[in-house]
Amino acid sequence: MALRHAVLAALLDEERSGYQLAKAFDVGVANFWHALPQQLYAELTKLEREGLVAGREVVQESRPNKRVFRATESGLTELRDFTAAASKPSFIRDDLLVKVQAADHVDAEQLIEQLGDRATAAAAKIELFGALLRQMRGDADEEEFLRTGHRIGPYLTCLRGLAFERETLDWCRRIADVLRTRHPSGSTL
Amino acid sequence: MALRHAVLAALLDEERSGYQLAKAFDVGVANFWHALPQQLYAELTKLEREGLVAGREVVQESRPNKRVFRATESGLTELRDFTAAASKPSFIRDDLLVKVQAADHVDAEQLIEQLGDRATAAAAKIELFGALLRQMRGDADEEEFLRTGHRIGPYLTCLRGLAFERETLDWCRRIADVLRTRHPSGSTL
DNA sequence: CCAGAATAGTCAGATTCTTGACTAGGGAGA
DNA sequence: TCTCCCTAGTCAAGAATCTGACTATTCTGG
Known part of the structure; x- marks a missing residue:
């Protein structure tokens, strides 16, 4: 609901x-x-x-x-x-995580490619959220805006989105690195 | 599916x-x-x-x-x-974010309380995931385990869970601070 | 001794979410 | 000119998910 x-x-x-x-x-x-x-x-x-x-x-x-x-x-x-009322706990549900969970049993190159795709999408969202935040806070810096700003709700959720996408990006890169190290398959260094 | x-x-x-x-x-x-x-x-x-x-x-x-x-x-x-096959993009769906989105129109104290609840839950998960990771990697340190470990899939997804919960915890604390600064209601400093 | 939690499931029903198609007009680019 | 994209919606059907209840047995705490 x-x-x-x-x-x-x-x-x-x-x-x-x-x-x-x-x-x-x-x-x-x-x-x-x-x-x-x-x-x-x-x-x-x-x-x-x-x-x-x-x-x-x-x-x-x-x-x-x-x-x-x-x-x-x-x-x-x-x-x-x-x-x-109490908030329902949030949870993770992500195709890509399922694939990574099975990482030891599936094609590493495909996985690396998908991690790349996700990383690209995350980078785009980071750009978008960054621009949105700048637009919302206008001339003020973040601290000032959050202290005195008019409508901070959307700003706060956008911060969450930004942090989430940054985390996604870091994780995708890290995991792709790990997989590449274990499977130096491409050999295209 | x-x-x-x-x-x-x-x-x-x-x-x-x-x-x-x-x-x-x-x-x-x-x-x-x-x-x-x-x-x-x-x-x-x-x-x-x-x-x-x-x-x-x-x-x-x-x-x-x-x-x-x-x-x-x-x-x-x-x-x-x-x-x-391509992975579906992941997305956010969280009661608590909806409430924060409406932060400027709802009771700040209730919101702060819920952020506290979520923070507590996140802290518990951080503990849990930390213990799980230690157990999975055994004596090895993380780098070594990820290079040479036997089954790294569950470890990698657990890393994502940990990062997510840490992010949640940080965000909850930050937002609660912001709201407390704007509404020094309790006055119970 | 009794209540409650843990183990190990099953069933029905309702709600929510997704897939896929369809209408209709205007503007932009090849 | 023809096609595609954008605006602005609507409809139906199916898959996925959630709510809530119900059956058994065993172990544990008070």
Whole structure:
């Protein structure tokens, strides 16, 4: 039941359309939750029916009209209740880790390649999150922004995303090194 | 479809019962995949029907009998095919991050408390993973173990788990500090 | 002695998430 | 001009996951 709360959290500070949400919740961007467009449109429909978000039609020229949503007072109440309740523990679920778990039994070169792909993706996210953070804090430095800034929630989750991707990048490189040392297969030094 | 591969990966090196798997895939322990007992028993049934794992009854005294499983040759092939295919990108999905995203709109003290809870859990996992790593590498130091060790797959995923939990712990503390600075509410310094 | 935890599973039902397709108009590049 | 991508959504079906309950036996702590 947390998708709805993630959506509410995203609609607190600004109005967004389902399409905009879909882009924010995309795998390549999301820093606090991930979901597919279909889930988001469905959830918005439910949230609106329950009065937790309010929608508004925006007529546009030269592109399709859209409906934008904002969290209502009762949406905020719902989110506060959610915050008051215990958080579920987070856990790891990652294809790549499964492959590494089986590292001693599978093709090392394939694994190294996949670690490289993941590293590339992580590097892209690091760039993205770095830019996002700079944009959010504006002229202030981080300490100052976090002390006095206006809206720090998104900044804090973005910091988490950044740390996570950095960790991913380091780990991928380290593991690839270990595997290369054990299997000097390519011999293309 | 990755649960089956996670199970196969767990049954490569040693026989395990569903019950043992269930404990290894528990939220508090899992370092490469998480699943509930029900899922694991169901998956084992399917895997055995498809010949990817082989089960064997073990009669026990003073406790219920059990069935232990091991990956078969065709299970290993399946896992190799899985390794050859591209990995799905990993993503974040965490209640606590949703709450932090909404930090500017919810009760700071509750948030700080939850960050503390998560930090405690992370510290416990750090202990656990540290002990696991020491046990796996035995007398060797890490570099040596990773160069010459026998089975490094589980070690590598455990390293990832450890790094992740350390990152979680640091982040929780940092965010709690930030929130305390902005809301010197308790005034119980 | 009795309660509760650990071992070792099973079943049904609901919810959530993913896959894949489909509509429709406008702008940009080859 | 033709095609592809972007905006902005919708629908259906299936797979994966979670909630919650239920059966047995044995060992352990109070």
